[in-house]
Amino acid sequence: MFENPESKLVGKREKNGRMEQQGYPYSERPLFALCYPQISRHYRCSLKTYGPSMLPTLGITGNVLLMERISTRTGKLRPGDVVFFRSPENPRRVVCKRLVGMEGDQVTYVVDPKNSDKCNTIVVPKGHVWVEGDNIYNTKDSRNFGAVPYGLVEGKAFWTLLPRRDFGSLAPKPK
Amino acid sequence: MGTPSVLWNVAKKCFTVGVISLTVSDLFASIVPVRGASMSPTFNPKTNSLLESLSDDRVLVEKLCLSNYKFSHGDVIVFCSPDNHKEKHIKRIVGLPGDWVGTIYDVVHIPEGHCWVEGDNLASSLDSRSFGPVPLGLVKGRVTHILWPPNRVSSVERKTSRNRVSPS
Numbered sequence: 001m002f003e004n005p006e007s008k009l010v011g012k013r014e015k016n017g018r019m020e021q022q023g024y025p026y027s028e029r030p031l032f033a034l035c036y037p038q039i040s041r042h043y044r045c046s047l048k049t050y051g052p053s054m055l056p057t058l059g060i061t062g063n064v065l066l067m068e069r070i071s072t073r074t075g076k077l078r079p080g081d082v083v084f085f086r087s088p089e090n091p092r093r094v095v096c097k098r099l100v101g102m103e104g105d106q107v108t109y110v111v112d113p114k115n116s117d118k119c120n121t122i123v124v125p126k127g128h129v130w131v132e133g134d135n136i137y138n139t140k141d142s143r144n145f146g147a148v149p150y151g152l153v154e155g156k157a158f159w160t161l162l163p164r165r166d167f168g169s170l171a172p173k174p175k
Numbered sequence: 176m177g178t179p180s181v182l183w184n185v186a187k188k189c190f191t192v193g194v195i196s197l198t199v200s201d202l203f204a205s206i207v208p209v210r211g212a213s214m215s216p217t218f219n220p221k222t223n224s225l226l227e228s229l230s231d232d233r234v235l236v237e238k239l240c241l242s243n244y245k246f247s248h249g250d251v252i253v254f255c256s257p258d259n260h261k262e263k264h265i266k267r268i269v270g271l272p273g274d275w276v277g278t279i280y281d282v283v284h285i286p287e288g289h290c291w292v293e294g295d296n297l298a299s300s301l302d303s304r305s306f307g308p309v310p311l312g313l314v315k316g317r318v319t320h321i322l323w324p325p326n327r328v329s330s331v332e333r334k335t336s337r338n339r340v341s342p343s
Contacts, residue, residue, distance in 0.1 A: 038197055086312030089288040091244040127258040151255030152312045 044068035046161060047084060049096045053139035057082070057171050058096070064162040065096070065170075067155035077102070082157040082170050083131065088145045094154055097141050098173055101130035103150070113137055122147075129153065134173065204237045206322060207253065209265055213294035213301065217251070217331065218265070218321065233323035234265075234331070236316035244311050246271065246290065248340070249333030251318040254292070257306050265318060266292035266302050267334065272311075275341045278304055288312070295334070 039045075050062040058065075067084050071077050079099055087093040101107040101124045108121045113136045124130045128147035133139025142148060160166045199205075208231040209218040218232040236253050240246065246268055256262040270276040270291030276283050285291050289308035294300025303309060320330050 035194055037202070038194060041201060086310070087288065088310040088312065089286070091288055091310065091312040091314070125258075127256070127260060149255070149257040149260065149310060149313060151257070151260035152310060 042069060042073075044070075044155070047094065047096075047157075053133035053135050053141070054082070054096060054098070055135040055138075057098075057134045057173075059163070059166075062162075063160055063166060065157040066159040066161060067157050069155040071156045072153050077129070077153070077156060079105070080173055083129075083153055084155050084157060085131065085148055085153045088148060088152065096157065097131040097133050097139070099129055100132045100142075103128055105130070109143055110136060111143065127151075202238055204235055204239075204319075205316070206233050207236050207263075207265075208233050212299055213296050214251070214265060214267070215296040217267075217295050230324070232321055232327070234318045235320040235322055237319050238316045240317045241314070244314070246311070246314070246317070247333060249335040251331050252290075252292065252314050253316045253318065254309055255313045255315060257309060257313065263315060264292075264301075266294050266300070269293045269303075269336065270308075270340050276303075277339045277341075283308070290314075291340075 044067055046064055047067050048062055048064050049058050050060070052060045065082075071081070072083075077083065077099055079101060081099045082096060083099050084094050084096050087095045100109075103124050103126050105124050106121060107124060107130045108119055109130075109132065111118050111120050122130075124147050128149055130142045130147050132141045132143065157170060159169055210231060212219055218234065219230075221230075246252065248268060248271060250268045251265060252268055253263055253265050256264055268290050270283075270285045272285050272287050272289060274285045274291070276285060276291045283291070285308050289310050291303045291308055293302045293304065318331050321327055
């Protein structure tokens with residue numbers, strides 16, 4: 001992939017039998033460097049997570065997950081997917097939670113699991129999604145900041161890279 | 176030598192140009208048309224339904240502001256609609272996180288990470304008065320200049336209305 005640009009130019013000169021354009025070393029390295037932001041922006045990239053809100057699916061010390069953006073762009077997200085989205089409270093942070101309800105779904109959730117068993121049922125508004133952490137006792141999710149607009153969803157996590165023992169696809173929501 | 180290598184070179188150059196222009200448009204700035212009259216008279220001061228797509232204003236949207244999401248009162252921004260992520264709206268920021276904004280019926284507190292947007296043409300603008308504060312994560316860029324039509328090429332100024340917004 002990273003060839004020596006000098007040898008490539010020399011090869012071109014000999015093959016074509018005429019002088020290449022002077023002063024324009026057509027190296028392909030910057031092209032590949034530019035491709036990476038496009039791939040990570042539109043296709044997929046790897047992200048590191050940390051925190052206890054997705055136990056037992058994701059560990060406290062952090063996992064490295066592969067995220068893909070094709071599902072979000074084509075609208076193929078389903079309840080039960082682990083998604084990354086920009087936090088509604090801090091646009092500089094990308095948060096990882098599990099998708100529980102799409103727009104129009106009826107979602108029942110425990111309002112405050114540490115103190116009471118009170119449940120609340122809402123309908124997810126149009127253009128929004130409802131996300132919840134797997135560890136309902138220690139998570140800030142849609143129960144705190146409400147339904148998340150779909151435009152904030154960055155991608156869907158589909159593969160765990162690290163730690164090694166969790167390598168593979170992500171577990172479904174624990175019952 | 177020969178047609179296949181010439182074609183391959185042309186294809187490589189086209190691909191390079193495509194990738195570079197996509198990167199520039201995603202990371203630095205892009206040019207977008209403005210539809211509708213919700214930002215009159217700043218954009219599209221005269222709506223002529225016959226020639227709408229020809230007479231739309233074209234504006235320069237810069238994306239460098241997305242590195243730290245720091246906006247000021249009066250900035251014109253492009254953001255995804257909270258109700259439909261496929262639509263993009265262009266409106267002016269009237270309130271930043273922590274501000275209190277006065278609407279007809281009550282006073283709204285802008286939560287952390289959100290902003291209050293309104294169109295310049297309040298009579299025909301679908302903005303935060305309908306869908307509430309907009310999360311800053313939905314912002315896709317800031318409008319800095321009008322590029323078309325040529326007689327109105329200029330930079331877009333910040334306009335603040337101090338009588339309705341009380342800062343934090």
